[in-house]
Amino acid sequence: MENNPRHLPADERRAVTVKSVVALAGSQNPSEITTAAIAKHMNLTQGALFRHFPNKEAIWQAVMEWVAERLLARIDRAAQGIASPLSAMEAMFMSHVEFVIEHPGVPRMMFGELQRAEPTPAKRMVQTLIQRYGERLHCLIEKGKTSGELSPTVDNEAAATLFIGTIQGLVMQSLLAGDVARMQIDAPRVFAIYRRGIASAQ
Amino acid sequence: MENNPRHLPADERRAVTVKSVVALAGSQNPSEITTAAIAKHMNLTQGALFRHFPNKEAIWQAVMEWVAERLLARIDRAAQGIASPLSAMEAMFMSHVEFVIEHPGVPRMMFGELQRAEPTPAKRMVQTLIQRYGERLHCLIEKGKTSGELSPTVDNEAAATLFIGTIQGLVMQSLLAGDVARMQIDAPRVFAIYRRGIASAQ
DNA sequence: GCTAAGATAGTAATCAATTACTATCTAACC
DNA sequence: GGTTAGATAGTAATTGATTACTATCTTAGC
Numbered sequence: 115m116e117n118n119p120r121h122l123p124a125d126e127r128r129a130v131t132v133k134s135v136v137a138l139a140g141s142q143n144p145s146e147i148t149t150a151a152i153a154k155h156m157n158l159t160q161g162a163l164f165r166h167f168p169n170k171e172a173i174w175q176a177v178m179e180w181v182a183e184r185l186l187a188r189i190d191r192a193a194q195g196i197a198s199p200l201s202a203m204e205a206m207f208m209s210h211v212e213f214v215i216e217h218p219g220v221p222r223m224m225f226g227e228l229q230r231a232e233p234t235p236a237k238r239m240v241q242t243l244i245q246r247y248g249e250r251l252h253c254l255i256e257k258g259k260t261s262g263e264l265s266p267t268v269d270n271e272a273a274a275t276l277f278i279g280t281i282q283g284l285v286m287q288s289l290l291a292g293d294v295a296r297m298q299i300d301a302p303r304v305f306a307i308y309r310r311g312i313a314s315a316q
Numbered sequence: 317m318e319n320n321p322r323h324l325p326a327d328e329r330r331a332v333t334v335k336s337v338v339a340l341a342g343s344q345n346p347s348e349i350t351t352a353a354i355a356k357h358m359n360l361t362q363g364a365l366f367r368h369f370p371n372k373e374a375i376w377q378a379v380m381e382w383v384a385e386r387l388l389a390r391i392d393r394a395a396q397g398i399a400s401p402l403s404a405m406e407a408m409f410m411s412h413v414e415f416v417i418e419h420p421g422v423p424r425m426m427f428g429e430l431q432r433a434e435p436t437p438a439k440r441m442v443q444t445l446i447q448r449y450g451e452r453l454h455c456l457i458e459k460g461k462t463s464g465e466l467s468p469t470v471d472n473e474a475a476a477t478l479f480i481g482t483i484q485g486l487v488m489q490s491l492l493a494g495d496v497a498r499m500q501i502d503a504p505r506v507f508a509i510y511r512r513g514i515a516s517a518q
Numbered sequence: 519g520c521t522a523a524g525a526t527a528g529t530a531a532t533c534a535a536t537t538a539c540t541a542t543c544t545a546a547c548c
Numbered sequence: 549g550g551t552t553a554g555a556t557a558g559t560a561a562t563t564g565a566t567t568a569c570t571a572t573c574t575t576a577g578c
Contacts, residue, residue, distance in 0.1 A: 148534080150534090162557070276485055283480050360525095
């Protein structure tokens with residue numbers, strides 16, 4: 115099963131590094147992950163990491179690039195082919211939650227990165243990720259209004275903010291309970307309230 | 317205006333320390349605040365801090381105690397004397413947002429503390445704060461149901477989670493925009509959706 | 519003048535990053 | 549096709565900077 119040859123091509127090694135950081139962030143404070151811890155997790159010496167990344171900042175950038183790519187692909191796939199905008203939003207929501215359950219460290223890394231004072235490459239990547247996320251939401255909300263599923267009085271920006279905040283709230287609850295899987299059960303319950311908040315009255 | 321005598325009684329010095337941490341957290345990543353930075357901000361040498369706190373952990377604990385006391389007092393005062401449970405929730409929401417605007421570092425410290433792996437005293441303080449916050453919400457939601465203002469089908473737990481998540485979403489937006497004051501404008505817009513999600517149909 | 523509070527000047531530990539060296543893979547060449 | 553030279557990837561030890569924390573000396577204030 116476990117097959118980890120000592121030598122790996124550079125691109126594969128970088129991929130393993132990213133996965134290691136994501137895994138570590140699932141069980142410890144992302145800001146406290148050291149290069150030594152990353153190396154240990156992937157059975158490598160600490161110095162070897164810097165053969166593949168110029169510095170630690172570059173590692174975090176690579177991680178956030180991986181996150182952005184995977185998350186957007188996931189929500190796009192979830193919404194694909196669903197005619198009803200509201201149902202598409204719900205599918206997006208649930209697939210996002212599933213992604214977070216698979217990778218609990220991700221939202222914590224994102225939030226941690228956002229509150230950096232300096233605009234690091236990783237922070238910028240998070241910003242563009244959320245921007246693109248918002249574009250998809252705005253599109254669906256507009257479609258929902260024209261289709262009549264959403265109330266015409268809905269405040270688009272506020273609805274997008276609350277959509278993401280809803281997930282953030284679930285993450286916080288899971289941190290409080292120390293139980294990530296609970297999100298799976300709580301997510302539909304919370305989304306039901308959100309749905310009621312934006313849907314047109316039957 | 318500025319009156320800072322070199323020598324201060326211990327309790328006053330501790331209070332100044334807490335305020336300094338809260339202020340610093342407003343403009344930089346809370347997890348990167350060093351004891352040296354705290355001391356510099358209050359015109360003190362780094363070593364002198366340890367005359368008043370046994371270690372850094374104790375400083376953070378004191379900060380979170382301050383936060384818990386102030387925030388709960390604030391929302392209690394806001395809800396006080398408001399007959400309508402929904403209006404009380406809105407007042408609570410807005411006073412919480414105001415508190416965050418005054419102290420932007422607070423929600424970031426709280427979230428950062430929650431995702432610590434080890435159960436530090438500060439983390440436990442955050443947990444009990446949110447627990448008490450939740451009690452107040454549950455109480456209002458129940459009252460809202462009996463008064464008929466809230467839909468009888470509302471999921472209490474989900475509603476409480478979403479209430480806090482709504483604020484978390486606003487905080488994230490303010491981090492993205494780099495503009496805390498925007499929350500003042502966005503808050504009522506976002507709460508309107510939440511309100512619609514839990515209120516009984518007209 | 520005694521005590522609480524602060525300054526000064528450390529210590530030990532930790533961290534990212536670098537260095538000199540070694541192992542392994544790959545491809546050119548006879 | 550086997551040998552070898554160069555490129556790639558990894559090790560182990562070390563560096564300088566930073567950190568929380570402490571020991572010792574100094575001073576302000578009742």
